[in-house]
Amino acid sequence: MKNLHFTIVLIIILSALTACSSPQVEPSHTPAIPTQMPVPSATPEAEVEASASITPTATATETPTVSPTPTTSPTPEIQYMISAELDYVNLLLSVRQFISIPNNSSTPLNEIMLVVPTNLYQGVFNLTYIAWDDGQEIADHNLRGSQLYIPMQEPLNPGMTKNIILYYELRLPPNNSSAEAGPTPFGYTTRQINLVDWYPFVPPYRKDQGWMMRDPWAYGEFLVYPVANFDVTITLKNLPQAVTIAASAPDTGDGETHKYYLKQGRNFVWSVSPSYTVFEEQLNGTTIMGYVFLPDAVAGEQAFYATVNAFQLYSELYGPYPHPMLTMVEADFDHGMEYQGLYFLNRGFFASYDGTAGSFLIAIAAHETSHQWWYGLVANDQALEPWLDEALATYSEYLFYEYYYPKRLDDFWWDRRVNPYHPAGWVNSTIYNASGYREYRDAVYLQGAIFINDLRNLIGDEAFFAFLKDYASTYANQIATGNDFFRILAGHTDADFTPLLTTYFQR
Ligand SMILES: [Zn+2]
Known part of the structure; x- marks a missing residue:
């Protein structure tokens, strides 16, 4: 079948x-159909593309060029630009990711934390490159479990924004292969691949408690998500048969390349199946x-x-x-x-x-x-x-x-x-x-x-x-x-x- x-x-x-x-x-x-439907004030595409650009053909050996996020908005938002290529047969996801991280708290930040849920699985997450947007590599980052700590050379003051670029691979696991991550749809079965919490993300920051990052548990969810804007490009290769992608947002791509924009969402997930x-x-x-x-x-x-x-x-x-x-x-x-x-x-x-x-x-x-x-x-x-x-x-x-x-x-x-x-x-x-x-x-x-x-x-x-x-x-x-x-x-x-x-x- x-x-x-x-x-x-x-x-x-x-x-x-x-x-x-x-x-x-x-x-x-x-119920009667409601008469009013909200219309976004700006197209997600315009908003996200104005913040940064990543050369689609960049490789991990090149220094990406990314222009800084304009901070004209009184409350800058977290922005993700993610380009992912799924090798379907080999169950390998190659990802290039840009994150714009504003400090919307009232305190200077001496380090940034990213949450990496896929690192709770053995042998899945392989980080090959991490740098600031000026091309300077971040050598002193520290990945422990699902937490990636990035020390700041100088404090990130309130209202300021830093941009980080990551390249990594995910060697997708069979679903439910790790008890440490708790129950999650992440991974593959014989008829489905699910990409949930698949990219490093910025947790909320609170002055009184710091980064809001909890420990995984055998049941229940443990992640806390601030809203963010997502610009995601997905390509598929090594397809032995036609497949369908289900995602959090409409596909605005050309059929070969799948493009998704999600404005003010908690996360972006997708699923592939023939x-x-x-x-x-x-x-x-x-x-x-x-x-x-x-x-x-x-x-x-x-x-x-x-x-x-x-x-x-x-x-x-x-x-x-x-x-x-x-x-x-x-x-x-x-x-x-x-x-x-x-x-x-x-x-x-x-x-x-x-x-x-x-x-x-x-x-x-x-x-x-x-x-x-x-x-x-x-x-x-x-x-x-x-x-x-x-x-x-x-x-x-x-x-x-x-x-x-x-x-x-x-x-x-x-x-x-x-x-x-x-x-x-x-x-x-x-x-x-x-x-x-x-x-x-x-x-x-x-x-x-x-x-x-x-x-x-x-x-x-x-x-x-x-x-x-x-x-x-x-x-x-x-x-x-x-x-x-x-x-x-x-x-x-x-x-x-x-x-x-x-x-x-x-x-
Ligand atoms: Zn529920």
Whole structure:
């Protein structure tokens, strides 16, 4: 099967939505299409290209020439220009990367830290060149685990920017080859290559805690992402068959070279396979894509339309989605994961799909879609305050079923997703607190969703949904904390929610 090319593009118009829903239970209603769609103030292409230029034919033996990033904007943004060539047969990725790093803190920086998640795998990351943009090599850099320290010759003062150039190779591992990196889609299987957290990136910097870099753990996510602008060029070589690329952003290339621009995103990920069946839908100015393996096309169609419906509902409840694309990809391994503009959905959910909207396949599609707001738009410290995105994403499942399947809400959600597990534990647990995944999930995800539901019942729907919208818009493109969450909440209600804190939160 893997020798055949199964790319089928299914363009299905929005009016077919209800016909394509679960064969057993139809959605009770469809939300109206929001009338406003955000338009980026400047094209990402113009913005990123104005900041730097890398000669496409440069090799690691040449000194790249990069012009400095103009710092006319009051708050300069992190910029990535990445050129990657994937040798498909040999599973080797050769990368040239430019990073523009502004110091947006109020303190001078004596060193810069880059996070290199691929260095958590044995024999994968091979750095061949690292230099400042004037061509001066950085000989005294120090790579320890996933942390690359770069000492400054002189402090980088607030408001100033430094540019770094890296050349490196990734010898791609089989998926899940390292326990140290925790569960991640990174690597290859017989029918899929996934590039997630594949490039060195700049973590957030806080005056009181320095670089926000956490230790990996056996479960849960540990990376913290500031927003950045991405300009990514991908070429493929040694292709024995046609393949399809799924990515966080639209492909604006010429077919030979694949080019992607992502403005103010948390990260850029992509996936390659010869076996994808493709679904596509336009909604509110965003292209929603679905990539699933052909044997799972029937379940995949349901997951895709759950994604479309969830996207529409959350756009209304939480605010407009600010990017041109959202992509769903079937994951050829046993866990799903959210990224900016793209999420992976576990193949096990496709296999266990029972034809009803109550299947985990549908619930998790809604969950992962909501992470574009609770993770993408509003980020958080995923290691120390994972409830901020996971409790909201889990409760977003509830909102999906409440809206589309109100008559089956208990049957489809509470009785499948929550009640069988008798959840317990503190909602504000870190990923390091629990003794195992089940305990972590029950506390952070399930108790988290029960807490959010209790909060909604306490303050009423009007205040609750106004609060969520306010929280999303206030902390858009930022990294919110629990204190931020409750500060915004306090502005929307006079109700005393401290009993809920006593019940659900470890003080
Ligand atoms: Zn989640």
